Amino acid sequence: MTLRALVFDVFGTVVDWRSSVAREVAAAARRIGIETDGLALADAWRAEYVPAMDRVRRGDLPWTTIDVLHRAALDALLPRFGLAALDEAARQALNRAWHRLDPWPDSVAGLRRLRHCYTLATLSNGNVSLLANMAKQARLPWDVILSAELFRHYKPDPEVYDGACRLLDLPPGQVMMVAAHNGDLHAAAARGLATAFVARPTEYGPTQTRDLVPDRTWDVVRTSFAGLADALGC
Amino acid sequence: MTLRALVFDVFGTVVDWRSSVAREVAAAARRIGIETDGLALADAWRAEYVPAMDRVRRGDLPWTTIDVLHRAALDALLPRFGLAALDEAARQALNRAWHRLDPWPDSVAGLRRLRHCYTLATLSNGNVSLLANMAKQARLPWDVILSAELFRHYKPDPEVYDGACRLLDLPPGQVMMVAAHNGDLHAAAARGLATAFVARPTEYGPTQTRDLVPDRTWDVVRTSFAGLADALGC
Known part of the structure; x- marks a missing residue:
């Protein structure tokens, strides 16, 4: 055919995604004076992806876009990487790393x-x-x-x-x-x-x-x- | 903002749409040896557009794409323009004039x-x-x-x-x-x-x-x- x-x-x-997100994570951390392992955060962030979508696929969550799933995962991960101090604007900007x-x-x-x-x-x-x-x-x-x-x-x-x-x-x-x-x-x-x-x-x-x-x-x-x-x- | x-x-x-559709109508007619007013057929075809969509909008028809609405209108119009002899393949091709x-x-x-x-x-x-x-x-x-x-x-x-x-x-x-x-x-x-x-x-x-x-x-x-x-x- x-x-x-x-x-x-x-x-x-x-x-x-891995190199791109890691670079933006490291840059966002540096802007608040912190050195962090961008690749490790990128890997951890991506690891949340399948289970988050599976919650939508099983019907445990209503339809939710990847932007929203990414943001929830980011908020959950930041403290573990010493980045709890990132403010709302910085989190919004970092979440959009996936658009770039x-x-x-x-x-x-x-x-x-x-x-x-x-x-x-x-x-x-x-x-x-x-x-x-x-x-x-x-x-x-x-x-x-x-x-x-x-x-x-x-x-x-x-x-x-x-x-x-x-x-x-x-x-x-x-x-x-x-x-x-x-x-x-x-x-x-x-x-x-x-x-x-x-x-x-x-x-x-x-x-x-x-x-x-x-x-x-x-x-x-x-x-x-x-x-x-x-x-x-x- | x-x-x-x-x-x-x-x-x-x-x-x-008008010049483009008229040109394709005239060409399709000529291929079966008929001269027709392509602009008039294009105008008549387009005139079917709003009432056909309104039937979908009112719920008289289930969701139906424009390709399908166009085809139904074309089949209804061809006899009036002396083009009832256009065969299935020619009708399918002419209906796709709206894609070009x-x-x-x-x-x-x-x-x-x-x-x-x-x-x-x-x-x-x-x-x-x-x-x-x-x-x-x-x-x-x-x-x-x-x-x-x-x-x-x-x-x-x-x-x-x-x-x-x-x-x-x-x-x-x-x-x-x-x-x-x-x-x-x-x-x-x-x-x-x-x-x-x-x-x-x-x-x-x-x-x-x-x-x-x-x-x-x-x-x-x-x-x-x-x-x-x-x-x-x-």
Whole structure:
């Protein structure tokens, strides 16, 4: 079946959240005269992500955006990192670090190539405004911003993958999910989407153990968006 | 209040649906050896638009996309224009004329300027895939595709304007509705959005009588997107 659209996981697949957040954490700490381990806080912050979304997915929390989940996690973590003194304005600004994540070095050039051949959309658990702000700052050339927020379901709920195909008005076999996470691809494949695994072996730092390799035969397996474009003949 | 985002009506405000649809109608007719008045069919087709949406807005029809409403109207109109012989493939292709509308001459350059200063989004009754396909073909530089389809309400229902502000995560006073239609601006203003009227005096052809001038004091009144950018100091 002819592929028409590529939908991308964003955090970790398109952008390097860990380095970006760590840098902003360290800068915010320095502004109040404190040295802290930005990478450790970034890792701890990100570790709150899945359990927080799972509370929404189970219905323990009503629909709550990632911006709001991030902020609650940040407030809970700051004391442990000696940063309880960060005031409201500084916390708001730091929470928006997730709107300003740097792309991996190959992301923008690869997306520019792929955009000539396909409709490119995000398909992220990040809220729409976060993804739009990030795209504007990082010059990510999306055709459409699709987000869990539009479906009020977080990945890997099937409603997200089904909803993306419905809004793109394409059968799932004409839509390819691109992700650095096997779990995302399993969920997409279960809804009939094509799959591309792009390895990001330092997303969680130099000692990463998860998602280093595909755990099943995906349609495409590469290590960069340039490689993805090559594989798709684009 | 600082303006952060501009949301645009699309049909008539950004693109010239009448000339574009008329051209495709005439071409489709010629392919089956028939001369027809493309402009008259375009006008009749567009005239079905508001009553069809109103059936959805009143709840007489369940949620139905513009693509589907357009197709039903086309099937009903073709016999009157001597085009009952158009086959299924030709009808499908002609219905997609609405995905390939040409921008007004000032649209793309004006949007490119405005994009440096603001987040730019569609806020159209067109479905997401229609707007995305149109943007890709016409090179409309949107940051976000927002559509009535996301809210399952058609303009001028308040849910559309409220939903746009919620997804952009902005208070309505930081969002400006840009439209060539006074009715759209009345509805946007009632929800607290800023308003810009951009006159498109030939949208309905050379004898247009409606929406030639603002019918109330909008925040900005201009006759092109270049004029809008000038007015906003962008």
